[in-house]
Every structure is written in structure tokens, then in C-alpha cells.
Amino acid sequence: MAQEGRVDHEKLTAFAARAFKKMGVPEEDAWSTASILVATDLRGIDSHGMPRLGHYIRGLKEGRINPTPEIKVLGSAPATAVVDGDRGLGFVVGQRAMMEAIRRAEAVGAGFITVRNSNHYGAGGNYSMMALQYNMIGISMTASPRGMEVPGSRGRGAGINVISIAAPAGRETPFVLDMATTVVAVGKMEIAVRENKNVPEGWAVNTEGQPLLDPTKYGQEGALLPLGGNIKTGAYKGFGLTVAVDILCRVLSGTAGNSMTLGNHFFGALRIDSFLPAEDFKKAMDDMVQTYRSLPKAPGVDRITIAGEPEQAIEKDRRKNGIPLHPVVRAALQEMAGEIGIEYDLG
Amino acid sequence: MAQEGRVDHEKLTAFAARAFKKMGVPEEDAWSTASILVATDLRGIDSHGMPRLGHYIRGLKEGRINPTPEIKVLGSAPATAVVDGDRGLGFVVGQRAMMEAIRRAEAVGAGFITVRNSNHYGAGGNYSMMALQYNMIGISMTASPRGMEVPGSRGRGAGINVISIAAPAGRETPFVLDMATTVVAVGKMEIAVRENKNVPEGWAVNTEGQPLLDPTKYGQEGALLPLGGNIKTGAYKGFGLTVAVDILCRVLSGTAGNSMTLGNHFFGALRIDSFLPAEDFKKAMDDMVQTYRSLPKAPGVDRITIAGEPEQAIEKDRRKNGIPLHPVVRAALQEMAGEIGIEYDLG
Numbered sequence: 001m002a003q004e005g006r007v008d009h010e011k012l013t014a015f016a017a018r019a020f021k022k023m024g025v026p027e028e029d030a031w032s033t034a035s036i037l038v039a040t041d042l043r044g045i046d047s048h049g050m051p052r053l054g055h056y057i058r059g060l061k062e063g064r065i066n067p068t069p070e071i072k073v074l075g076s077a078p079a080t081a082v083v084d085g086d087r088g089l090g091f092v093v094g095q096r097a098m099m100e101a102i103r104r105a106e107a108v109g110a111g112f113i114t115v116r117n118s119n120h121y122g123a124g125g126n127y128s129m130m131a132l133q134y135n136m137i138g139i140s141m142t143a144s145p146r147g148m149e150v151p152g153s154r155g156r157g158a159g160i161n162v163i164s165i166a167a168p169a170g171r172e173t174p175f176v177l178d179m180a181t182t183v184v185a186v187g188k189m190e191i192a193v194r195e196n197k198n199v200p201e202g203w204a205v206n207t208e209g210q211p212l213l214d215p216t217k218y219g220q221e222g223a224l225l226p227l228g229g230n231i232k233t234g235a236y237k238g239f240g241l242t243v244a245v246d247i248l249c250r251v252l253s254g255t256a257g258n259s260m261t262l263g264n265h266f267f268g269a270l271r272i273d274s275f276l277p278a279e280d281f282k283k284a285m286d287d288m289v290q291t292y293r294s295l296p297k298a299p300g301v302d303r304i305t306i307a308g309e310p311e312q313a314i315e316k317d318r319r320k321n322g323i324p325l326h327p328v329v330r331a332a333l334q335e336m337a338g339e340i341g342i343e344y345d346l347g
Numbered sequence: 348m349a350q351e352g353r354v355d356h357e358k359l360t361a362f363a364a365r366a367f368k369k370m371g372v373p374e375e376d377a378w379s380t381a382s383i384l385v386a387t388d389l390r391g392i393d394s395h396g397m398p399r400l401g402h403y404i405r406g407l408k409e410g411r412i413n414p415t416p417e418i419k420v421l422g423s424a425p426a427t428a429v430v431d432g433d434r435g436l437g438f439v440v441g442q443r444a445m446m447e448a449i450r451r452a453e454a455v456g457a458g459f460i461t462v463r464n465s466n467h468y469g470a471g472g473n474y475s476m477m478a479l480q481y482n483m484i485g486i487s488m489t490a491s492p493r494g495m496e497v498p499g500s501r502g503r504g505a506g507i508n509v510i511s512i513a514a515p516a517g518r519e520t521p522f523v524l525d526m527a528t529t530v531v532a533v534g535k536m537e538i539a540v541r542e543n544k545n546v547p548e549g550w551a552v553n554t555e556g557q558p559l560l561d562p563t564k565y566g567q568e569g570a571l572l573p574l575g576g577n578i579k580t581g582a583y584k585g586f587g588l589t590v591a592v593d594i595l596c597r598v599l600s601g602t603a604g605n606s607m608t609l610g611n612h613f614f615g616a617l618r619i620d621s622f623l624p625a626e627d628f629k630k631a632m633d634d635m636v637q638t639y640r641s642l643p644k645a646p647g648v649d650r651i652t653i654a655g656e657p658e659q660a661i662e663k664d665r666r667k668n669g670i671p672l673h674p675v676v677r678a679a680l681q682e683m684a685g686e687i688g689i690e691y692d693l694g
Contacts, residue, residue: 077456077621079426109424110457114622137594152651153642165591167598175594177587183580202580209645227574227581233530233549234574240524240654243639244512247484247522251514251631254623274424275461276601284598292590295500298556304499307587 002322007346009323013038015333016053018342023060024067025089033091040123041323044314045178047187048123051329054336056089056120061340065089065119071096078108082253083115085263090121090142094265098127098140101269105136109274111267116253118263124164125178125311131269132168135278139268140164143249148182148242149223151235155207156223160186161245166308168272170282172289176308181242182224189215189222194328202229349669354693356670360385362680363400365689370407371414372436380438387470388670391661392525394534395470398676401683403436403467408687412436412466418443425455429600430462432610437468437489441612445474445487448616452483456621458614463600465610471511472525472658478616479515482625486615487511490596495529495589496570498582502554503570507533508592513655515619517629519636523655528589529571536562536569541675549576 002008016034021027033056041049059065069088075081081100085093097113104111121127124140131138142162150157162185164178180186184203192199192215204212204222212222226242228234249255249264272278293304318324325333330346337344349355363381368374380403388396406412416435422428428447432440444460451458468474471487478485489509497504509532511525527533531550539546539562551559551569559569573589575581596602596611619625640651665671672680677693684691 075456075621077618079452080456080617080621082622105426108455109422109427110459112457112617137599150639150642150651152645152648154645155643157639157642165594167591167594175590177584177591179581179584179587183575200579227584228530229576229580232547233576234526236654237524237526237574240526243522243635243653244514244524246635247512247514247632251628251635252484252617252619252622254627254631270427270459270599271424272599274422274427275429275599280601281598284601285594288590288593288598292497292504295497295504296502298499298501301499304497306590307583 006318006322006324009038009042009319011345012041012050012323015337015344015346016050019053019057019336019340020060020089022340022342023057025060026068029089029092032095033089036091036095036122036126038323039126042315042318043123043125043311044318045123045125045187045311046326047185047190050323050325050333051190052120052122054332057336057340059119060089069093073100079104079110080112083113085115085118087117087119087263090119090263090265091126093118094121094127094140094267095130097265098130098138098267098269101267102131102134102136105269105271105274106134109271111269113267114248114253115265115267116255116263118265120262121265123178124162125166125176127265127267128164128166128178129174129176132166132174134269135168135272137270137272138164138166139266141245141249141266143246143264145262147186147224148226148239149205149209151226151231151239154209158226158239158242159246160224161242161249163241163245167285168278168282169285169289170279172286173306173309173312175285175306176311178307179227181227181238181245183227183229183238184224186224189218189224194326353665353669353671356385356389356666358692359388359397359670362684362689362691362693363397366400366404366683366687367407367436369687369689370404372407373415376436376439379442380436383438383442383469383473385670386473389662389665390470390472390658391665392470392472392534392658393673394532394537397670397672397680398537399467399469401679404683404687406466407436416440420447426451426457427459430460432462432465434464434466434610437466437610437612438473440465441468441474441487441614442477444612445477445485445614445616448614449478449481449483452616452618452621453481456618458616460614461595461600462612462614463602463610465612467609468612470525471509472513472523474612474614475511475513475525476521476523479513479521481616482515482619484617484619485511485513486613488592488596488613490593490611492609494533494571495573495586496552496556498573498578498586501556505573505586505589506593507571508589508596510588510592514632515625515629516632516636517626519633520653520656520659522632522653523658525654526574528574528585528592530574530576530585531571533571536565536571541673
């Protein structure tokens with residue numbers, strides 16, 4: 001049972017699936033997309049789960065997203081392919097493309113897929129993590145519309161691109177890195193707006209390159225700083241990672257020009273036992289995590305955490321006690337349900 | 348002819364090759380290693396070229412580096428392998444392993460190699476760039492000894508790991524990202540020591556987590572901050588990238604525990620025409636670079652640069668006019684030449 005003010009994750013999944021089906025998405029795709037969205041909320045990535053449901057529903061309604069895409073796999077090399085998503089939901093295209101990478105890694109050890117004509121695919125970690133159950137290392141990247149200030153420029157010049165890498169462990173939590181190439185993800189600005197809080201200096205700048213602290217101004221005049229912040233502290237590295245993601249997602253998939261669309265991804269899978277026995281790998285992962293965890297702690301720090309650990313702890317709680325939905329998100333979902341004519345039962 | 352105070356790159360290469368041969372490195376390996384070291388200086392990466400020659404010579408002299416390794420390629424999958432470097436020079440093992448990745452990409456579209464029992468391999472870009480002439484995207488990573496402060500910890504807890512990605516372009520300069528996962532590479536501290544300058548706040552901290560500005564104190568009590576700087580501005584991302592490199596270089600190659608040695612690398616190659624015609628890719632690369640270059644410039648900025656451009660400009664100058672050698676470096680090379688008994692002719 002969900003706690004007061006929270007919603008059970010299965011109820012939430014059913015609601016999202018209902019919304020997708022109503023927009024013409026086939027049963028299986030509706031459920032798989034709903035499951036990924038809610039899995040994102042379960043892991044505490046509140047910026048990328050249900051709060052964005054309305055965005056995808058609008059995309060389907062307005063014809064920007066194709067509910068019944070004919071996804072094509074192009075190319076004939078054993079380890080690589082281009083996937084054309086036919087403007088389908090990013091979740092549907094992303095899962096299909098990551099499975100193509102996994103199948104290739106099963107066959108030859110490594111599989112790498114670049115994707116065009118997809119749409120926003122949510123949190124990158126959903127796809128890299130698909131590799132874990134196959135004892136593979138998973139890679140997931142996506143290129144986003146402009147939102148980053150490029151070093152030496154002003155305003156939004158580059159995508160807020162995403163890199164995710166996942167690797168299985170033994171007794172320890174799997175490693176799951178899931179990061180935007182900016183200091184923070186744009187979702188962090190959306191959360192600050194919902195919570196009516198200023199953001200710290202060093203996250204975003206205005207069109208003059210001055211610190212932007214009021215997140216409500218981000219939409220009109222803001223740009224996020226690349227990871228590294230300013231040029232002296234590594235901004236060219238964050239920008240360089242962004243360009244690398246552009247190359248793998250956009251250029252390599254043959255997406256014309258630098259269109260800064262939402263629909264380009266890149267997926268990879270490495271089959272661990274094509275390098276060494278998976279059990280040896282997992283034991284070495286556990287050793288590595290233990291080594292980091294036993295480092296001397298800074299004052300006030302209880303535990304040194306590795307990427308993926310905080311999310312797993314949140315998931316454990318939310319799976320049992322339900323997912324907290326911000327009143328603003330709840331109201332938006334209720335309104336959306338009314339608009340498209342589906343039952344609203346999220347309280 | 349080299350300018351006053353500079354040394355011709357061919358002369359420098361011959362000097363380094365002489366030193367390696369004197370230490371028992373076979374002719375071909377001595378020349379290929381010397382060429383990579385000098386290529387690094389040509390590109391302006393002064394922290395990783397000739398100033399480190401003495402370090403490698405010492406490693407050979409003291410038996411830590413094996414001059415005549417029997418390099419083994421292990422595994423039977425078409426796209427992947429483990430390379431055991433038999434404690435050879437990192438340059439020799441690295442080139443061999445990257446060629447294994449390239450050969451696999453030629454055959455099946457992608458090739459990925461993890462490396463154990465190697466040694467310091469210099470600048471990561473030397474290997475990713477090997478892919479360019481094969482019309483491939485190249486990836487090169489290396490795991491380094493502890494030098495990074497881990498978020499929530501104090502002192503040196505994680506490696507100053509390196510990620511390099513290279514991709515060919517058409518008329519434009521190839522993209523070459525070559526970055527440490529710290530705010531700056533440790534070589535930047537060495538350069539500051541040579542130049543007798545303080546470093547900016549935000550690069551390094553002491554064992555109490557306080558800013559370390561005097562680079563001469565780095566060796567005793569310093570740790571570099573992960574890319575992102577502090578926790579609020581993305582330190583977990585820099586640390587996460589470091590751990591990802593540890594996994595690909597150390598864990599995946601079966602290197603026991605978290606030994607933080609120098610000898611682990613990871614190489615990848617993606618054959619572009621297994622995705623799309625290489626000419627289309629290069630044209631799209633040119634378009635992308637042009638798009639970034641035409642962004643509005645911040646006051647005082649002449650040109651927006653993409654990773655790899657500054658290095659190519661420096662190389663053009665140094666190839667013609669010679670490589671500047673800091674007097675401290677020159678003196679060290681002269682002393683080393685005396686110690687091992689080779690001719691010194693660098694002025």
C-alpha cells in the first residue's frame with residue numbers, strides 16, 4: 001500500500017499505459033513505455049518520469065510522435081547497425097535499438113547502434129541498465145536540443161547531451177552512471193521551479209554569460225554551463241563530451257546537419273564473458289566498490305557512494321511505499337486525463 | 348630548421364629512440380615509442396611528451412618496464428579481446444592493442460580491447476587518433492594511480508583517468524577529445540611547478556579538502572578535484588567517469604582488486620562505413636563544426652574551437668619551427684643522456 005500522499009507504482013504504470021493506448025500506441029508499446037517512465041520515478045529521477053508524461057502525450061496528439069512506427073534496422077556488419085525510428089516514441093525505439101546492441105554483443109562480443117528519427121527517450125540509464133541482466137556492460141547516449149552555453153560563445157549553443165554506462169556487480173549494487181554533459185540536467189531547473197527555489201551559481205547563465213539564479217528565467221534567457229563550469233575549471237571537457245555524443249548520435253546516424261533534434265541516440269553493449277568469466281568480473285567489481293567505500297570519510301559523511309547506489313536505495317523505498325507526486329505534477333496529470341478522456345485514479 | 352631555443356622534431360625523435368635502444372628496447376619499438384612521445388610534444392601537450400622520457404628510461408633501468416615483452420591477445424570473440432602487455436612500454440602495448448581494435452572493426456564493424464600488465468602510455472589521443480586514417484572513430488582510455496579526491500572523502504582516492512575520442516572530418520580538423528577526468532590533468536601541476544606559478548582555486552585540494560594553490564605542495568599533500576569540482580557543480584559526474592574508466596580498463600581486464608597501477612587501458616574502434624558512407628559522415632562532421640563555429644561569440648573571443656583544433660594549429664607551427672624545450676626539461680634530458688651513456692645533441 002502506498003503511503004499517504006504517494007501513489008503505488010503499479011497504479012501509476014496502469015495510468016500511463018492507459019494514456020498511451022488512448023493516443024493509439026499499441027498495447028505492448030504502451031505498457032513498456034509506461035514501465036520505463038515509472039521505473040525512472042522509482043529510481044528517484046523525478047525530472048524524467050511521470051512529470052513528463054504530458055509532454056509525450058502532447059507529442060502523440062500533435063502528430064510529432066508516431067504511435068505505430070515501422071522501426072528499421074539498417075546495415076549488414078555483425079557488430080553495428082543504424083536504427084531508423086520512424087518518429088516513434090523514444091522509449092519504444094530506444095528499447096528496440098538497445099536490444100539490437102545486446103543481440104550483436106551476444107553473437108560477436110560487442111554491439112553498437114546509432115539511432116535517427118526517434119524522440120525523447122527519458123532517462124538514459126533505462127537503456128544501459130537493460131544490459132545488466134545479460135551480463136553485459138551497457139552504454140546509452142542521447143543528443144538533446146540546444147541548452148548549453150558553448151565555451152567562447154553566448155546563449156544556448158550545444159545540446160544538453162546524456163551519457164549513461166551500466167555494469168553489473170556481485171553482492172554490490174550495479175554501477176549506473178547517468179549524467180548530462182552539463183553541470184546539472186535541465187530537469188534540475190524544472191524541479192527548482194516546482195519547488196520555488198533559486199539555483200546555485202555555477203549551474204546556468206543568461207544571454208550575457210552572467211550567473212542565472214532564478215530558474216523561472218531559464219526558459220526565456222538561460223543556458224546551462226557545460227560540466228566543468230568555466231574555461232579554467234574544465235568547461236572544454238564538458239563541451240567536448242557533448243560534441244562526442246553529437247558525433248555518435250547525430251553524425252554517425254546520418255542525421256542531416258546539426259539539427260539539434262530530440263530523436264538521436266547511441267547504444268552499446270559489451271559481453272563481459274567475451275573478455276573474462278562474468279563471475280570474476282563481478283567479484284572484481286565488488287572489490288572495487290569496497291575499496292572506494294573504505295576511503296577516509298570527510299567530516300559529516302556517513303558513506304561514500306558509487307553511481308547507482310542512491311537510486312537503488314530510493315527504489316527500494318518507493319517500490320514498497322509508493323512514489324511521491326508533487327501537487328503540481330498531480331494536477332497536470334489530472335488535467336491531461338480530462339483532456340484526452342481517460343480515467344484519473346491517482347488521488 | 349628549428350628556431351632559436353627550439354629543437355627539430357626529427358632530432359628529438361632520434362634522441363629518444365637512441366635512449367630506448369640503449370635500454371634494450373628493439374629498434375622498431377624504440378622508434379615507434381619515440382615517435383609517439385614527440386607527436387605529443389608536436390601537438391603542444393607538453394605534460395606528456397619528452398618531459399616524461401626520463402621517467403620511462405628509469406622504469407626500464409629499474410626493471411619495472413620490460414623492454415622485450417611477449418604481448419598476448421586473449422579471447423576468441425570476433426569483436427573483443429584482452430591484451431596482456433607483459434609489462435612492456437605502454438606505447439608499444441597501446442599501439443598493438445589499438446591495432447587489434449582496428450582489425451576487429453575492419454572485420455565486424457566494431458572492436459574493443461581491454462589491456463592489463465602494460466605501463467604508462469602517454470597521452471590518450473595518440474591511440475584514438477590511430478583510427479582516423481582507417482575512417483574509424485577511435486576510443487582510448489587509461490586508468491591512472493590515485494590522485495583524485497573522491498566526493499565525500501579526503502586525500503587521493505581515485506585515479507586521474509583519461510578518456511580520448513577521435514573522429515575524422517572532411518575539410519575540417521578531426522575531432523580529438525583527450526581529457527583527464529579531473530578538473531585538470533596532473534601534467535598541468537607539473538607545468539606550474541616548472542613555471543614557478545600558483546594554480547587557480549578549484550584545481551586541487553590538500554588532505555583537509557582545502558584549496559591547494561602552491562603546485563610544489565601537490566606531490567606531498569595534494570589531490571586533484573574530479574571534473575565538476577565540488578558536489579554541487581557535478582563532482583559526482585567526474586568521479587563517475589573515473590569509475591567507468593576503472594571498470595573498462597581494470598575490472599574488465601581481470602586486474603586483481605583495485606590496485607591503481609599504471610598498466611591498464613581500454614581501446615575501441617567503430618568502422619564508420621558499417622553505419623553510413625564515410626564521405627557522408629565527414630560532410631556531416633564539417634557541417635557540425637561549422638554550426639558550432641558560427642555561434643555568437645563572447646566579447647574578446649575570435650574563434651570558437653572544437654576539441655583537436657588548438658593542437659593541430661600548434662603542430663603546424665612546431666613541425667616547421669621546432670619544439671620548444673623548457674630549460675628544466677633540457678637539463679634533465681642532458682643529465683639522463685650522461686647517466687645512460689648516449690649522445691646528447693639537443694643544444
